[in-house]
Amino acid sequence: MELEDKLELKAKLTVNSNIELYKVVDFLNKNLKDKKLIFGLSKKDEEMIISIYET
Numbered sequence: 001m002e003l004e005d006k007l008e009l010k011a012k013l014t015v016n017s018n019i020e021l022y023k024v025v026d027f028l029n030k031n032l033k034d035k036k037l038i039f040g041l042s043k044k045d046e047e048m049i050i051s052i053y054e055t
Contacts, residue, residue: 006055007038007053007054007055008053008054008055009051009052009053010037010052010053010054011051011052012049012050012051012052013049013050014047014048014049015047015048015049015050016046016047016048017043017045017046017047017048018048021041021048021050022041025039025040025041025050036054036055037052037053037054037055038052038053038054038055039051039052039053040052040053
């Protein structure tokens with residue numbers, strides 16, 4: 001079973017691109033992993049998409 005099959009997308013937000021968002025997503029993942037949440041970040045053109053998943 002793929003990892004994506006085990007994750008439920010809870011929310012998605014598109015914002016202007018900012019390299020510092022990688023630090024924020026890393027911080028959230030390290031500190032909220034015990035809450036069964038995973039944060040993702042992707043970039044498309046000049047925008048970034050922050051995703052929240054529940055395991």
